[in-house]
Amino acid sequence: MKDEVKHPNGQRIPNGMLEDNYPRNMWWVAAYSEEVTTKPITRWLLETPLVLYRSEDGTPAALYDRCPHRWAPLSEGHVAGDKIVCPYHGMEFNSGGHCTKAPTQTMMPKTAQIPSYPVREAGAFIWIWMGDPEAIEDGPPDVTYQTDPGWSFLTGYMEVAANWVLIRENVMDLTHIAFLHKNTFKQDDWITAPDTYMEGETVCYEQEFDLAPLSPLFCAGMGLPEDKPIKRVQKGRMPSLAISFSDWNVHDPNPEEGARSDFIMRGCHIVTPSTRGHTHYWWGAAFDVPEISDDVAEKTKTSVVAAFDEDKDLLQKLQANVAADPRGLDFLEVTLGADGAGVKVRQILNKKLKAEGRALS
Numbered sequence: 001m002k003d004e005v006k007h008p009n010g011q012r013i014p015n016g017m018l019e020d021n022y023p024r025n026m027w028w029v030a031a032y033s034e035e036v037t038t039k040p041i042t043r044w045l046l047e048t049p050l051v052l053y054r055s056e057d058g059t060p061a062a063l064y065d066r067c068p069h070r071w072a073p074l075s076e077g078h079v080a081g082d083k084i085v086c087p088y089h090g091m092e093f094n095s096g097g098h099c100t101k102a103p104t105q106t107m108m109p110k111t112a113q114i115p116s117y118p119v120r121e122a123g124a125f126i127w128i129w130m131g132d133p134e135a136i137e138d139g140p141p142d143v144t145y146q147t148d149p150g151w152s153f154l155t156g157y158m159e160v161a162a163n164w165v166l167i168r169e170n171v172m173d174l175t176h177i178a179f180l181h182k183n184t185f186k187q188d189d190w191i192t193a194p195d196t197y198m199e200g201e202t203v204c205y206e207q208e209f210d211l212a213p214l215s216p217l218f219c220a221g222m223g224l225p226e227d228k229p230i231k232r233v234q235k236g237r238m239p240s241l242a243i244s245f246s247d248w249n250v251h252d253p254n255p256e257e258g259a260r261s262d263f264i265m266r267g268c269h270i271v272t273p274s275t276r277g278h279t280h281y282w283w284g285a286a287f288d289v290p291e292i293s294d295d296v297a298e299k300t301k302t303s304v305v306a307a308f309d310e311d312k313d314l315l316q317k318l319q320a321n322v323a324a325d326p327r328g329l330d331f332l333e334v335t336l337g338a339d340g341a342g343v344k345v346r347q348i349l350n351k352k353l354k355a356e357g358r359a360l361s
Contacts (some may be wrong), residue, residue, distance in 0.1 A: 012333070013350065014329070014350070015163075015345075015349065017319070018277075019360070024132070027120070027242060028045065028242050028272045029125045029242060029272050029280070030126045030272070031127055032126070033060075035052075037183075038053065039078075040074065040076075042065050042082060043074060043280075045128065045130065045273070045280070046291065049073070050063065050066040051073070060126055066114065067086040070305060072088035080092065090104075113139070122139065125140075127139075139328070146286065150290050151326030152221065154285045154301050154304070156305055157280070159281070160278065161319060162277070162278075167281055167311075170243070170311055172203065172244060175193065180311065181307050181310055184217070185215045189210070190209075192338075194206055194236075198344065203238040203348070205235070205340070206233065206234065206235050207234045208231075208232075210231075211231055211253070213227050214226070215226060217303045218300070221292055221296055222250060222287060224252060224263075230253070233251075235249060242271060242272065243271075244269050245267065250263045250265070265286070269283055281312075283308060285300060295307070
């Protein structure tokens, strides 16, 4: 996508962080698989209130979370067989959103139908399609490693009061690690721009580093001391606007006798828009090491959360500052050499929105 002209709002390529800027025609993450049970839950996704649940045979479903009778939240109801029952007057709905029973009358109200959304289970998550049913794609990106017994998958969730694109751009440009995370990641050598390129529709980056100690966040998971110089190659991929990966390919040139010399830590960053200006953010840190100990898992998770809280705090302040500023997006935005992957994110975003008949101003 060629877009070198500065837009009226001051951005060379707009990211729409103050507006409805999320494509509908793609798979987004709705929840952890383990969250969705026969006890319904509510969740706002793409500025839409949804009820997520499983029928008694374990099949997941997603419906608009308002009964069409008097608008009671179906998430306050219960599951009976393959139906969800409204808590207010007992109306029953199937996974397609069709009313199958209205206990107070014999005639079925033909207009009592609510939107339903296709869902898929992949890896550790439930994914949802909220766009055009005719445009539905085969399925979410490959995340089978998340449930592979040969990997140890650590994960966490936070809600961030910032637009989802800010998080996506943040995790695709890791040169901020040396500055924002200087006291957590302690990886001060990542200050040069990586090579960025496209593989089909996937944004990629790659960078090789000289011998240096590994970030203490990941040493324990690989059984490496924090002060040992290692080689690493960083490889990032964004197969979808919803998810990206950052692989820390680690090589220990002097392993102890009988010890491994090569490891992978795969960072995973999942974003789904919630209400306007808020984002669901699921992260993962996976080691190609089976069954790491509970102590190592807890230590790693605590350290990762401390680092990602730094991102959350800054991005929330950024969002609030821009939203409150009367100039909004009409302010100089400079693009640096390290923004190659982020620019590609914006190009893909604008291409998808244009394909849906929408455009960012």
